[in-house]
Amino acid sequence: MILELDCGNSFIKWRVLAANAGQVLGEGVVDSNLGLLEGLGAIKGLALTFCRLVSVRTAEETAALTSLLGDTFDVPVVCATPAREMSGVRNGYEEFERLGLDRWLAMLGGFHLASGACLVLDFGTAVTADFIAADGGHLGGFICPGMPLMRNQLRTHTRKIRYGDLAAEQAQESLVPGRATVEAVERGCLLMLRGFVLTQLELARSYWGEDFVVFLTGGDASLVAEVVPQARVVPDLVFVGLAMACPLS
Numbered sequence: 001m002i003l004e005l006d007c008g009n010s011f012i013k014w015r016v017l018a019a020n021a022g023q024v025l026g027e028g029v030v031d032s033n034l035g036l037l038e039g040l041g042a043i044k045g046l047a048l049t050f051c052r053l054v055s056v057r058t059a060e061e062t063a064a065l066t067s068l069l070g071d072t073f074d075v076p077v078v079c080a081t082p083a084r085e086m087s088g089v090r091n092g093y094e095e096f097e098r099l100g101l102d103r104w105l106a107m108l109g110g111f112h113l114a115s116g117a118c119l120v121l122d123f124g125t126a127v128t129a130d131f132i133a134a135d136g137g138h139l140g141g142f143i144c145p146g147m148p149l150m151r152n153q154l155r156t157h158t159r160k161i162r163y164g165d166l167a168a169e170q171a172q173e174s175l176v177p178g179r180a181t182v183e184a185v186e187r188g189c190l191l192m193l194r195g196f197v198l199t200q201l202e203l204a205r206s207y208w209g210e211d212f213v214v215f216l217t218g219g220d221a222s223l224v225a226e227v228v229p230q231a232r233v234v235p236d237l238v239f240v241g242l243a244m245a246c247p248l249s
């Protein structure tokens, strides 16, 4: 069985695949290493043979998780590393090793699935957009705060914006002008996110006409999906790229 991990700034996404990398035997989203071990412990007959992971956390945090997994399950743990070029995609950063590895893997996965030009939009703690041309050249991308950061900046830096998570979720059900603080903030941030997406689409069209595929991924992809009906929502896009970057040895 193969353990795959995507360690983002807020959550660790994990899944266990059957040894032939086919069937998903278990998966989860956790906020700590302990939560990960608990989730894995709940899988009946767990017998890991290989672990691959991608992390945008500090080297220290990533090393701590890697040794925890190696010690607990006695398996090789392989981490995705930066590359200038892989699977036909050329990293567009001036310093290729500085491009977030989650972005890089989502790009590899997207270009592979699209077999052509694509726009990859990832909605996590941060929101990222990456443009990959039909020849595999990465034109670059954009980073802006995601929904949790926008919301928390307002809650932290104002005195009168205070509300809970349940109210936030309910407020998102409509986008008419808010008549309560929670509605005004949640809907305002949602509109910013959607406006960002529409701008990315315009830019992609200016490069490629209609000849490109849009991918939506990340935990908050569903918040914007309706403004891009043509998009492919691929929650496991980073894992698609992870399998490409870290094949079974």
Ligand SMILES: Nc1ncnc2c1ncn2[C@@H]1O[C@H](COP(=O)(O)OP(=O)(O)O)[C@@H](O)[C@H]1O
Residues within 6 Å of the ligand: 007, 008, 009, 010, 011, 012, 013, 029, 123, 124, 125, 126, 147, 148, 218, 219, 220
């Ligand atoms: N099961 C889940 N657990 C936690 N957050 C989730 C879950 N499903 C969707 N989300 C949303 O995903 C967002 C985090 O996205 P994610 O891609 O995991 O971020 P990151 O990679 O930066 O850790 C949260 O703001 C939350 O709204």
Ligand SMILES: CC(C)(COP(=O)(O)O)[C@@H](O)C(=O)NCCC(=O)O
Residues within 6 Å of the ligand: 008, 009, 010, 056, 098, 099, 100, 101, 102, 103, 123, 124, 125, 126, 127, 128, 143, 146
């Ligand atoms: C942009 C990110 C913070 C996104 O992280 P996430 O929201 O997925 O946790 C991450 O890809 C990162 O730390 N990138 C390094 C900076 C860069 O890509 O330019």
Ligand SMILES: [K+]
Residues within 6 Å of the ligand: 008, 009, 102, 122, 124, 218
């Ligand atoms: K991510």
